[in-house]
Amino acid sequence: MAAWGNVVIQVPSELFALAESSHFEGEWPVDVIEAGPDSYRFDKPVAWSIDLTNTGDALLATGSVRGVATTSCARCLDPVVIELDGEIEGYFVIGDGEAPADMDDDEFDHLPEDGKIDAVPLIEAALLMDMPLLPLCSEDCAGLCSTCGANLNEGPCECDADDMDPLHPFAALKGLTFE
Template sequence: MAATVENNPLVIDVPAELFAPAESSSFEGTYDMGEFDFGPDHYKTVGTMQWNAFVSNVGGALLVTGSITGVVATECSRCLDEVEYDVNGELEAYLIIPGESEAPEDMDEDEFDYLPESNQLDFEPILRAAVLVDLPYVPLCAEDCKGLCPQCGANLNDGPCGCKPVEDDVVRTDSGKPSQFAALKNFKFE
């Protein structure tokens, strides 16, 4: 196992043997993202996440592949109950070794990075990206979540709240769809 830097288990000094073409090495550890925001949602890790990475020299660059697993919690976007998600992220990074090769012409700039001159590999941004990519766009406790009552705020998954339904006063077309001119219904013309 490579030496970690300043007791940070996510930053390693790349072993000398990894600078030879076709060489590879494995790494593993735990990762705790703590609390974090992603889009409009606030998440927190439940316990620590387990990760493993396989780093191989592919001729002038290091290819990092692997996985990260764990659990995160957030609020359901509809009913605001806490919901937990299993994270099963895939690690993927392409790091060009300085002075050994140029940027690949067949890759966009956001598909690769450069290994720092210090030859230290920081797994944190790779792990974080793998977790974020695996999160749902809209977190829900269930696909059929009924959400909250717009009048009293009761969780409709627990049953009806007793509020009287709001009358549907939307102007509709002959096909039953809301009319694009519905907003003009109450407009006062002089």
């Protein structure tokens, strides 16, 4: 996990009363987030806001994070600017309390005894959730020619499949049908 800046929320003592709620917001200076095969580079910090609400057994964190990142088109590799608007969710069990039975282990944390919540994992998870599985410069991006590597968005390349050099390694694939 990237650690480009800390975001620590100090839970105020007033929040340890049922139904109390507090609002927090700030910026997270992040440089790069890796999402599977894709790298997202951020030129500016992302803006986050989180509301913490005391549900009795836990502090429920809800909020949002917004930022702009640049990644590469999955087809043509050109830079693509993606606006991210993620939804923050977290659940911090207070003291010896228990999480709801229907919650998986990875869906909640225990509130640290010092009352300091590290919000970076929540913010990063929210950004990751909003990142496209396949970032594209445009829905109809033509991609790169698999033979010569030319960017087909800039026009057709020289290697028309019909007059492919018979000695070319891909020529053997011609005429095969894939089901």
